[in-house]
Amino acid sequence: MDIDCIPFKKTGYFSQLICDYLEEKETLKPFYNRFPRLENFESQIEEKSQNFPEANRNVLYDSLVRQYSNFELSKKTKNNLVMLKEPTTFTIVTGHQLNLFTGPLYFLYKIISTINLTVALKKRYPKYNFVPIYWMATEDHDFDEINYFNFKGKKLQWNPDGFRDGAVGDLNTDGLHEVFETFGEALGIGRNAAAIKDLFRKAYLEHDNLAKATRYLANELFGHHGLVIVDGNDSSLKRVFVPYIKKDIFEQLPFHEVSETIEHLKQLPENYGIQVNPREINYFYLKEGLRERIIKKDGNFYVNDTEIKFTKEELRAEIETHPEAFSPNVIARPLYQEAILPNLCYIGGGGELAYWLQLKSYFEAMQVPFPMLLLRNSALVVTKKQSKKLSKLGISVAEVFLRQNDLINKKIREVSNIDIDFAPQKMHLENQFKALYEIADQTDKSFLGAVKAQEIKQKKGLENLEKRLLKAQKRKLEDHVVRMRELQDQLFPGKSLQERNLNFSELYLELGETLIPTLFESLKPLELGFRIIEV
Template structure:
């Protein structure tokens, strides 16, 4: 395994300023992730903070979640360490996608593990890695499929239907049918090439869903298979015993809801004054909470002195909602604003590992933390990675391309490669021909115009037909040139499909299945053991 590090082109967004010009946005976030002293400062803050949440109760919930197939001695050891005063956590989270979701989910778990290891060595205190599974999320269309490289340089979307008639059901409440998962995996097997690892991969993925299991549990079982030996603690935000721990903080969020909303709104205005669009789109009167009504997750809004669902069908007084938080906390759910606050309530968080989108919306939350009597943890960007399979590496060499070429104008390199080998410059040749034809028709139409307006119209119509024929001829000439270099162009297309599918980073499209099928699964463990950069993109040659 060889790794090259590169700097991707800047998008100019809030997350880029956070990563590379932190002084510009420090007032939004607080602690600079690029400075080691930030982690010491944060640890000192946590050491002075009093918390009403019992570590032993939290540890009990984590043990309950990791019972049965999620037990591992390394995980249990970390739960015991978290139980003791003075320990802290590095936490990161993601939606529960099929087969561990997009590759960046795996990279986020690796980043959590590596940052916890690094800071434990630096601070000399127990630092425990925790992965928060966003089991409350109800956007199932985002997680009900995976992509695999298909024939003819195209992506193939492989979907497992999860939603029930468009209902807003949380991922943690979706039960996977073993038979349906088995059929879906068999279809996946037919889509992937035959390799020495294929049969074992499909058998293992099938075994993990051998009995009815929730989508989040299936996700947790696979993540545990990958990272249990590294002591990664997982928790599903929809896990009922966890919701019971959250009750007291739900009460605070309800009691101080208007102040919380005002704090978020004020900081959004600060972000917008800096020239950035708001990363959060919030409804007026948003309570930053959801409520479950007949199994569906409904957004809550403030309405006078009470609360109402977004569709207006259900209404609660402030007192009734506070009672719900005390007696039925499982009926409440966090949104994008209150989830980080709830994590802070539950865990002594040294650092949160986040992706680019999360960095942007956390930029709207510092005042929300203050409103709840909290301070923000150090936000550390997750490692970004692109995997280079052996065929892609070979094609890069044959075409004389560097990894930088892949991420900065691959299409331009492709055109340049063709132009350098073409027997003539088709673009220049036909540009000249068009200019000559235009000039000829301008003169011809002008001389024919005295014959009447119909003649001018006929001349223009004739001009268009000739231009269409020129374009047709140009297309034929370009196709003839491409056919001469068909093998090389297929190599360019392979590189694009594997590294930048549909122009997106590989980590945002593919998941582990194609690479597990081709190389086995041990490369994931090797990545977790290899120190990675948090501020540069890593290109990993498998």
């Protein structure tokens, strides 16, 4: 196995905000606490130790034991659950939606990055324990974002009858046998295909809702590494969070703090853009088949698009009696996570980190330590066969990330037996027109405009000739162009990063049981670069 690495900035697939964050640009430092370097975790541990109630650990342990009932736990996960009660134990968290059969490949990268970081921390700080956490986004209701996965260029989609706008974790798995049949046929036969079918069948056909199915799947893939899976849709955990829910709903503290941070971000010269905007109330009212925003109007509180209404006193009583009915949105969920977990670091994708960077002052106002923010590992998995093709075509690791037209034009110029670069001719033309400008300036300055127009016309003519010649060479070297296009389409399906499109089952079909160990060996969470893994 060979591993190469290039800076995220050079891939062309990561925002300016994330690239500047990774370079620790000075203007962004007010928006985060500590940069995720191994030596910085000591201070983060100290801060979290002083600001995490011991009572919360027991609530967390009891809740997780209940959540894991009827699931088989590895010895390592059992130990990690018990260790969470100890004051010297801390967590590293990643979160993800309940995508069907994990969805895109980066689901694996998130969790492997998280587990690998806990291993690195244990080596550096042996007197502490570090537990990897996968936070299941069971309360989301964006079903269209999670009800499919891609396999060999096709979209395998689940369309259950009678889906209502509630929490997706509660969604019944009825109807997934049809997806299973279609997927099974596409997988074909063989040992690896059989293993994938068995995993899908046990996860989705033997569990009655999406939360349980996803827990089973993640536990099967990563439980023996000690992964602990948390479902935030839990009455006991939300009871711990009641004071923060009240501050949001009745004092609108997050709205004011995050809005102010957004104004500061807008004033930066880089013009990063805003990832999410806070609402005056950042909670949904959650019941079976219902997850709707809570809004305030004329001194009372309403559940949007329903007839449910509360006075202030009634809503306060409802929060205290039924905290499970209050579901945090994208602004409030990070605080909920950090309030109930002894967490040090959140590992997420570029979009996630972009909205976390809007939240630091909100955390400070709520007196909850702001975690370190670490960009998850990203990778391009290249087979040996694909690697040989890249070598034959003379395409380097950096060049494979070029937009397809730019890549083809660059390589055609390189392999062509004639020079298609008209830069010398353009320079020669510019020198000629310099002389013409001088003549016009010395004789009749009104001719300067005519000279300029002629220069533009001549340069345009050269550019058109260059394009026509390049086009002709592409036709002449059509086989070369086709091979480049096909190879890049394999590596970047849908003209996007492999990890954002491909499902892990495609790689498992080829690599089998070696896939996940290979990724564990290759992904290094604190080495901030895009990894190219040849397998």
